[in-house]
Amino acid sequence: MDIFTEAYATEQDAQDTLTHLRSNFLIPSKGDLARKTLRSDEKTDQNDEPSIYLCGNSLGLQPKLTHKYMQQYLDTWASKGVYGHFKEVEDSSLVPWLHVDDDCVPEMAKIVGALPSEVAIMQTLTANLHLMMASFYRPSKERYKIILEGKAFPSDHYAVESHLRHHALDPSHSMLLLTPSSDSHTLTTPQILSFLTLHAPTTALLLLPGIQFYTGQALDIPAITSHAHHLGITVGWDLAHAAGNLDLRLHDWGVDFAVWCSYKYMNAGPGAVGGLFVHERHGEVGEGSSSSGKGDDGEVGYRPRLAGWWGSSKASRFAMTNSFVPIPGAAGFQLSNPSVADTTALRASLDIFKLTSMEALRGRSLKLTGYLLELLDRLAEEQKAEEEEGGERCFSIITPREPEQRGAQISVLLKSGLLDVVMASLEAAGVVVDERRPDVIRVAPAPLYNTYRDVFLFVREFRLACQRAVRGEGGPGESVMVNGGKEAKGWSEVK
Numbered sequence: 001m002d003i004f005t006e007a008y009a010t011e012q013d014a015q016d017t018l019t020h021l022r023s024n025f026l027i028p029s030k031g032d033l034a035r036k037t038l039r040s041d042e043k044t045d046q047n048d049e050p051s052i053y054l055c056g057n058s059l060g061l062q063p064k065l066t067h068k069y070m071q072q073y074l075d076t077w078a079s080k081g082v083y084g085h086f087k088e089v090e091d092s093s094l095v096p097w098l099h100v101d102d103d104c105v106p107e108m109a110k111i112v113g114a115l116p117s118e119v120a121i122m123q124t125l126t127a128n129l130h131l132m133m134a135s136f137y138r139p140s141k142e143r144y145k146i147i148l149e150g151k152a153f154p155s156d157h158y159a160v161e162s163h164l165r166h167h168a169l170d171p172s173h174s175m176l177l178l179t180p181s182s183d184s185h186t187l188t189t190p191q192i193l194s195f196l197t198l199h200a201p202t203t204a205l206l207l208l209p210g211i212q213f214y215t216g217q218a219l220d221i222p223a224i225t226s227h228a229h230h231l232g233i234t235v236g237w238d239l240a241h242a243a244g245n246l247d248l249r250l251h252d253w254g255v256d257f258a259v260w261c262s263y264k265y266m267n268a269g270p271g272a273v274g275g276l277f278v279h280e281r282h283g284e285v286g287e288g289s290s291s292s293g294k295g296d297d298g299e300v301g302y303r304p305r306l307a308g309w310w311g312s313s314k315a316s317r318f319a320m321t322n323s324f325v326p327i328p329g330a331a332g333f334q335l336s337n338p339s340v341a342d343t344t345a346l347r348a349s350l351d352i353f354k355l356t357s358m359e360a361l362r363g364r365s366l367k368l369t370g371y372l373l374e375l376l377d378r379l380a381e382e383q384k385a386e387e388e389e390g391g392e393r394c395f396s397i398i399t400p401r402e403p404e405q406r407g408a409q410i411s412v413l414l415k416s417g418l419l420d421v422v423m424a425s426l427e428a429a430g431v432v433v434d435e436r437r438p439d440v441i442r443v444a445p446a447p448l449y450n451t452y453r454d455v456f457l458f459v460r461e462f463r464l465a466c467q468r469a470v471r472g473e474g475g476p477g478e479s480v481m482v483n484g485g486k487e488a489k490g491w492s493e494v495k
């Protein structure tokens with residue numbers, strides 16, 4: 001069967017053993033997205049057709065379980081008050097609030113390839129990054145620089161800059177920025193490794209993303225970590241776009257620390273509680289720690305950190321003795337009692353991850369992005385052929401082609417000036433992707449809920465959007481006719 005047909009996409013969905021996972025999610029309908037209110041009771045003008053939601057790289061969709069679990073949390077609070085902290089509620093799926101974070105740890109640990117003791121559910125990504133840098137960035141007179149990408153997510157850049165200033169170091173000298181060569185959007189592993197070798201004598205810490213937010217490039221975490229360690233550099237990873245996306249093995253790869261959020265591929269809702277990984281070799285708590293034991297820093301029996309009561313051993317947590325004895329492992333880096341609302345939403349999401357494995361999801365993800373790339377390539381060829389007749393080639397793909405160098409997100413670089421019309425056209429057609437100005441759209445089929453058909457329909461609408469943009473139709477503010485006239489036919493029919 002011709003792969004450039006909707007029938008092919010539908011057939012692939014019928015055959016794929018994980019397609020059923022989609023039914024665990026609430027997919028906004030096209031009518032939902034177009035309406036200015038939450039919902040309409042009028043059945044007449046509603047478009048109930050599901051939207052083509054390819055934006056899990058920004059905000060994952062809501063699991064159906066979330067509503068049920070949030071209701072149970074609210075009912076517990078309403079009917080048990082403070083007892084909700086300690087007492088089991090027999091007809092609730094949730095544990096007493098005192099244990100909500102611990103309850104999420106084993107499943108989260110599986111997702112990032114860690115031991116349960118290496119993972120904590122806490123705070124948010126940037127807050128966790130600060131906490132980790134407070135513990136892991138230990139500048140000496142000789143080795144004090146921090147390496148990060150030149151195009152790091154701004155929050156990471158700010159965090160690094162602020163730590164350098166905190167240590168009275170000048171960021172313009174102490175922050176080393178890794179940038180792609182002038183003819184490329186992405187870094188190569190050899191380039192990263194040689195940069196590390198060059199700067200190792202003055203470098204204390206390396207901070208990189210598992211997946212680069214703009215290009216969608218997946219970095220080689222094991223090779224880079226191992227090389228940095230060989231050179232005596234501590235390594236931290238921002239896994240915002242990698243958690244719940246790549247098949248990670250943080251423990252086996254020997255990563256020092258990692259941080260992530262759970263609102264993208266982890267589907268726990270906007271701003272939901274984050275996660276943190278500390279390798280077990282850094283989480284040890286020595287004999288008679290507190291302030292008297294001896295540890296790797298000579299002062300206390302554990303790695304120095306910014307401490308809070310939730311990181312202190314459960315025995316001492318409520319003893320109010322002012323004697324901080326950290327829980328061994330990542331849990332000992334916690335500060336505060338976690339938001340139960342947030343953590344409950346994460347619980348709902350993790351219960352869906354439990355139905356499969358990261359290995360299986362990653363396999364499906366590679367097939368979905370592979371299909372997306374094939375369709376986009378076909379479209380690019382078509383646009384190239386049309387160039388002779390006054391048409392235009394509208395885009396290129398900046399995400400690396402190699403399967404191991406991409407996650408679920410494909411970044412499409414548009415020709416300058418087309419972004420607004422393309423985005424407006426896609427939105428009018430009920431297709432949700434996101435943009436990174438000036439010219440990139442990020443398209444992310446999330447393997448938990450997106451389908452081959454979603455991918456097909458996206459490319460079909462994208463093709464029309466490009467045609468409109470090239471013709472200068474439907475600029476911002478102008479209405480965009482979607483599926484109007486001849487173009488309403490499926491791509492397979494007009495190709």
Ligand SMILES: Cc1ncc(COP(=O)(O)O)c(C=O)c1O
Nearest residue numbers: 124125126153155213238240261
């Ligand atoms: C790569 C990356 N790092 C850091 C952040 C900041 O996350 P937070 O707002 O949860 O601190 C984001 C947010 O999207 C991100 O994409």
